[in-house]
Amino acid sequence: MCxxxxxxxxxxxxxxxxxxxxxxxxIYEWALNFISILKEWPQKANVCFTPCINIFGSLTVSRPGYxxxxxxxxxxxxxxxxxxxPIFRGDYIRRSGYTDLGIRxxxxxxxxxxxxxxxxxxxxxxxxxxxxxxxxxxVTRNWTRxxxxxxxxxxxxxxxxxxxxxxxxxAPEKHLQLRQKILIYKMLSRQGRDFAEWWxxxxxxxxxxxxxxxxxxxxxxxxxxxxxxxxIKLLRRYG
Numbered sequence: 001m002c003x004x005x006x007x008x009x010x011x012x013x014x015x016x017x018x019x020x021x022x023x024x025x026x027i028y029e030w031a032l033n034f035i036s037i038l039k040e041w042p043q044k045a046n047v048c049f050t051p052c053i054n055i056f057g058s059l060t061v062s063r064p065g066y067x068x069x070x071x072x073x074x075x076x077x078x079x080x081x082x083x084x085x086p087i088f089r090g091d092y093i094r095r096s097g098y099t100d101l102g103i104r105x106x107x108x109x110x111x112x113x114x115x116x117x118x119x120x121x122x123x124x125x126x127x128x129x130x131x132x133x134x135x136x137x138x139v140t141r142n143w144t145r146x147x148x149x150x151x152x153x154x155x156x157x158x159x160x161x162x163x164x165x166x167x168x169x170x171a172p173e174k175h176l177q178l179r180q181k182i183l184i185y186k187m188l189s190r191q192g193r194d195f196a197e198w199w200x201x202x203x204x205x206x207x208x209x210x211x212x213x214x215x216x217x218x219x220x221x222x223x224x225x226x227x228x229x230x231x232i233k234l235l236r237r238y239g
Contacts, residue, residue, distance in 0.1 A: 002100035002107070009093050017094075018087045023132045027053070033126040037087065040067070045122035046092040047115055049084035052131040060084075060131055060238040070121040075113055076170045081239030085129040086112075099158075105148070107155035113163050133238075144223035149188035156182045176201050180211040188219050 001021075009017055016038075020026065027033075033050075041048050049070060051061040061082030070080050098111045115121070142148060160167075160178055168175040179201045187193050193215045202208055214222040229235045 001103075001105060002098040002111070003102070005106070006097045006100060009088075009097055012090060012094065015090050016087055017090050018085065018128070020129070024052075024085075024129050025132070027127060027130050030128040033128055034087075037124045037126050037128075040124060041122050044119060045069075046089050046096075046119050047112075047121045048087040049121055049123045050087065050126055050128050051124075052083045052085055052129045053127055054131055054133060059127070060133075062236065062239065065125050066123060067125040068123060070116065070123050072113070072116045072120070072166075073170055075109075075116050076167050076174055078174075078239070080123060081236065083131050083133075083238040084123075087128075101154055101158060103151040103154055105151045105155065107151075107158065110155060110159050110162065113159065117163075117166070144188050144226055146189045146219070149185045150191070153182055153185040153189055153191070156185065173203065173205075176203050177207050180207055183211055184214050184222070187215055188222060190219055193218070 005019060037048060037050060051059050051064070054060055059082075061080070061084065063080055063082075066080065074080050096115060098106060099114065101107050101110070112121075143152070156178055160175075160182065164175065164178075167178065179197070183194055183198055183201070195215065198208075198211055198215060201211070214225070217225060226235065230237060
């Protein structure tokens with residue numbers, strides 16, 4: 001995905017660049033909303049995030065109606081998570097591009113954490129894109145499948161390698177949770193269950209206990225349980 005995005009980005013010539021993935025479409029009013037976004041977008045922000053809606057018209061962000069800054073600390077703490085449509089200043093994104101790990105999914109956290117550490121993002125409350133997360137080509141569909149779990153494991157491992165010290169300094173508990181996520185995705189991808197690493201992440205909280213429960217269940221049982229948890233909204237659906 002990142003290779004495809006970068007191919008288009010590096011060939012672009014416009015003052016602004018935005019994306020449209022295989023599971024997206026622009027809403028009817030996108031152009032008018034885009035003009036409004038440009039009027040509010042602070043000059044010092046290289047990236048603007050706009051909320052999406054799903055096929056039912058529901059917003060795909062954790063704080064509907066929010067407009068303002070997204071800082072590097074916000075991203076680490078997951079304060080403003082969700083499915084957003086990114087808009088970039090053209091000169092900036094042509095210099096920066098996405099970090100390409102050679103996998104199908106984009107590993108957005110890796111690229112966006114690098115970008116937001118350079119300058120905070122602006123979040124608009126104007127919608128531009130409809131997100132079809134139920135279609136087969138959506139990268140978030142069947143996310144517990146072994147091949148997709150392996151890609152998530154690769155993604156989060158790279159985030160930990162490149163930004164681990166920063167994440168630890170901002171929020172040590174998020175650093176532990178990232179290590180626990182890697183354990184879960186490693187197990188879901190059938191690369192084994194690392195109980196020794198689980199013990200090293202001990203924090204005596206619900207996340208640590210939940211990681212143990214999933215490791216004990218194994219990939220098949222965990223995939224079913226996680227799918228159920230997302231279906232009943234015990235796990236967030238987007239972001």
